[in-house]
Amino acid sequence: MPTRYAFSIDLDRCIGCQACVISCQAGNELKDDETYIHVGEQIRGSGKTLWGSFDHHRCFHCADAPCVAACPTGTLSKWNGLTIVEKEKCSACGYCTDACPFKVPHIVDNHVSKCVACLDQVKEGQAPWCARTCPSQAIHFGERETILAEARAKVAALKARHPNAQIYGETQLGGLGLLMILLDKPEVYGLPLDPKAPETMKVWQSVVQPASSGLSVLAAGAMGLMFVFARRQHGKERAEHERAAKQKAALQTAQPKATETHHD
């Protein structure tokens, strides 16, 4: 069985310093206005009831990733649990921007822009830039089982302070490749409880798309074959038609006497 990698982000440890954002931009050589990670904050109440938490908006690396299903060029694909990007294949069609239930991918400079999981680093046995840089060790990367066990232990410890603490991404969309340790319910962070690839998407991918190319090729083939037969048939008919027309003309110019005229 291939390795299944995953990230985890511990929102209890995150200090909102943006180091992950910067190291990601630098490590992946992104332009200043392009970023794969957005770190925001959630604030609620005031005074003694004040509650706050940072939040991260970035690719969740879904196991059953709708963006991968929708991508027509193979730019997006799965590799050991991660959703990887081959930018040079991208056509900028934007299907992924609509297919993603988390609204993560964007089109920047005519190609898709989303977390590439620092594939080169990972292949060399290194953790992605964000995980390596995080000063508070809120971002972890490794085999999903290990990461999940770690996250479970963390949530159990958090329960005393944050009764609603939980892991987001354990089961959604086949299990996410980024487990988020939340301090409160997912809706507080604006995360969908049950993100899904809709049925219509399966109909599109597995029925309409193959049927469209298949049936048009079939129609072209069938008509091509039919053409050979039909052309011969019509040729005969045209010859007949011509003969009849000639006969008629000959009759008209020669003798107007009654002879049988052929009608089609």
Add this chain to the structure above:
Amino acid sequence: MTSVTLAPTAPETAAGPETHLVRRYVPAQQVIHWIGVISFFLLLLTGVALLFPPLSFLAKGGTSGVIHRIGAIAFILLPALYLLRMPRKALELVRESFTYGREELAWFKHMPGYFLGSTRNLPPQGRLNAGQKLHHAATFLMFNTVTLSGLIMWFGKGQLGPEGLSAVVIVHDISMLGLSVMMIGHVYFTFLYGALSGMVTGKVSEEYARMEHSKWYESLQAETPAAAEKTEARPAE
């Protein structure tokens, strides 16, 4: 530009020494048809690049997407161009394409034979035969669905969500499947019955007119009774 020219009555082209030609389309109609041909194939090719995985390399870098949009603008403006340039003919085409009488129904009974190259038992048809009418009507309907779904994809990008995107793409794909199958049929009949000259020169052979559109041919003859042998041009459609 739309001036009606006389078709030569003398022998012409390789079709044979006795081939007479009749004008079926005015130059403006030919130009519009050519814009349609070019934009349709641009759209088809750049679209198939996103539909058929082995061709997806054609879509690299996003150039095909830009071409798709340029083609789309030409394609969408086509009916407007027709309507502005030839309002009466355009409306007549739409009206005719949605009017079916007894003769059309009788024609449909012989459609299988027509598919296989036989015009023998076909009831006499006017300028448009019943199959062409049906073709135009279906094209008209699918032009609308493919255009509407395409515009939604174009201007709604990023706001459609997974459900919206897949619904719109399904409509777009099925419309284009329909239009492609009809285009294949259109090309098929054009070559089967030797009507290509209508697209290239605007004229068709007298023989074609007589065999396929006898009522129309007769009406052309009736308009020029003085010249029984001659066939005067009259714009069709």
